[in-house]
Structure formats: structure tokens, C-alpha cells
Amino acid sequence: MYKRQVVYRPGPEGAWRPPLLVARAALTLGAPEAEAYSLSLPMNDFGLRPGLTLALQGSTEPGGDARSWGVDALLRLRPLVLSAELHQVASPQGHALLAHVRAGLNLPGPGATVLEPWALVARVTGGALADAPGGARLDAGLSWYLRRQALRATLGGSWRPPGHGASGGQLGLSLQHRR
Secondary structure, three states: OEEEEEEEEEEEEHOOEEEEEEEEEEEEEOOOOOOOOOOOOOOOOOOOEEEEEEEEEEOOOOOOOEEEEEEEEEEEEEEEEEEEEEEEEEEOOOOEEEEEEOOOOOOOOEOOOEEEEEEEEEEEEEOOOOOOOEEEEEEEEEEEEEOOOOOEEEEEEEEEEOOOOOOEEEEEEEEEEOO
16 A cells, blocks of 8 residues: 655744655555555554554655654554554754554453553654653553444553653553544
């Protein structure tokens, strides 16, 4: 699947910025990750679409100095869901490298619900992204899908090792509703 999209966006304090061009080319073995292109795909399909997707992605500002490229992988096997991404970002502030690996396991919950214990390891290096602190992070939690993708409750935590800015942990509870 290949799709190019142009997104118009305002710059700082309403100044015009060049359009952001985004492209992603994916190869899928097994069931495709989606029937149609979408900006956001659900990570959990509850074992309905087993398969492996490998993709290349990139973005650029024509005439600007911001660009990125990356690779991602998604493996869905009943009941396991694995994903990974490696992304390089270049901007006037410098370069950054972002990486993550996530694993989740779909388990039957009470009634017609699904419980998903999950864990994610992420690392950011470089200084191109002011809002993404560098270093490693470990996230883990339990998501309870009450109405498939429509209603999800998650109890999760995040931990950063000492040595890269803010270290320590945090615990949170979220409730997400999606139409």
C-alpha cells in the first residue's frame, strides 16, 4: 500500500509554513493491517487480522529544513501483537533517533471484553525534538477493551532510568472513548 498526503499547517504565531509531504510504503504478508488507508490504524485487532507488515515511511517540508524517514514492523499472531519502529528526524535544532518495541497479549476478559497486558521499551537520542526527552523509557500496563475499539480503560506506568533528565516513574489511569 502506498499513499502520499499533503497536510497544510500553520507556523509559529499563525505564520504560513510549507506543506508537509508524508509517504508510507508497506508490504504485508497475511491479512493487511487495514482495508483502506487511514492516518491512524488501531494497534489491536483482537486476533482478527493475523499477518506481518513491514513499511518504509518519510516526510519532508519542500523548501524547509525538517524531514524524517523510518521503518516500522507490525506482527499480529493470535493472541500476540508485536510492533517496532525506528525513525530518524532532522530539523534546524539537530537530529534525533527514535526507537520503540511493544508487545501485547490479548486475553479473554469478563463477558465479551478483552484484556491486554502490554509492555513498551522506547529510546530517544539527539536534540531535534524539544518535546521528546532523550534516554530510555519502559512503559507497561493493562488495557481493558470494553467495547472493542470504542471504549478502553488502561492502567499503566512509565519508568525512566537515572542519568537522562527526569528519572523515576509514574502511574496513570485512562479511559478512552472512540466513535
